[in-house]
Amino acid sequence: MNAFKEQCIELRKKDFTLNEIVKITGRSKTSIHFHIRDLPLSRAKQLKIKAAKRRFAIKLAADRRGKSARLHKKFSDWGTESVCLVSHLLFDGELKRSGCVYNNRNISLLNRVEQCMKVIYDREPKRYLNKLTGVSRISYHNVSLAEYLKERSEHLLREIPGLDKDLQREFIRSFFDDEGCMDFRPQRNLRQIRGYQKKPTILFLVQKLLLNFELPSRISGNEIIISGKENLIKFKKEINFSPGIRINGNRSNSIWKQSLEKRVLLARAIASYQK
Secondary structure (H helix, E strand, O other): HHHHHEEEEHHHOOOHHHHHHHHHHOHHHHHHHHHOOOOOOOOOOOHHHHHHHHHHHHHHHHHHEEEEOOOOOOOOOOOOHHHHHHHHHHHHHEOOOOEEEEEEEEHHHHHHHHHHHHOOOOOOOEEEEOOOOOEEEEOOHHHHHHHHHHHHHHHHHHHHHOOOOHHHHHHHHHHHHHHHEEEHHOOOEEEEEEEEEOOHHHHHHHHHHHOOOOOOOOOOOEEEEEEOOOHHHHHHHOOOOOOOOOOOOOOOOOOOOOEHHHHHHHHHHHHHOOO
């Protein structure tokens, strides 16, 4: 058992939550969840978290009497910017009662979400950088905006299967930009695109949308996986990772030891197949 796995298990046994272990170790949720997924929190800890959420909800209800007057625009039809914004908030973001939050280490993705938000809300976000993990956060503290985008996110999950193919492509690309990785390990003859998501409904939705691009995939645990030369080529042509989206080369278990673009790794994986 490696040291990181032992650390995760030990912290979980001490009743630390996933977010608390992230702060302690400086590692990603995906890496940590893999080691603690079968170790539930104690009943006492679960009740404590539930009580804290209840107290927050009561405080928020009181605060909402002075609901923000900073208005935002609304949209009736889905477009590229609105699908991009809402999907990123669904995947690597948070839609809270008090506001909207987006977390990422890729500046290009943070800028994209910020630009899409400006279409409906012209205030600048609050910015925070976690120097330990390198992850940045942008936050929009507006109750009305959060309520509206929460509602629209529920609509998007229902409506995306019937939307234009270009909008479906935007949704899928947002998912793999936020949650995906190019798993290319030539020494093990391994080439696959993986996307992590703790909600099975979203995994099955992404799988369904991929079929509209004739891209088969399989779901294993909390991941959707695309493999095979022809499927990788088709993914590169139809979806691909966005430019500037990089892996974290500073992770202790990084194979490449450099922050390569995901799309570059995909191209390398395809090129590595024997003709």
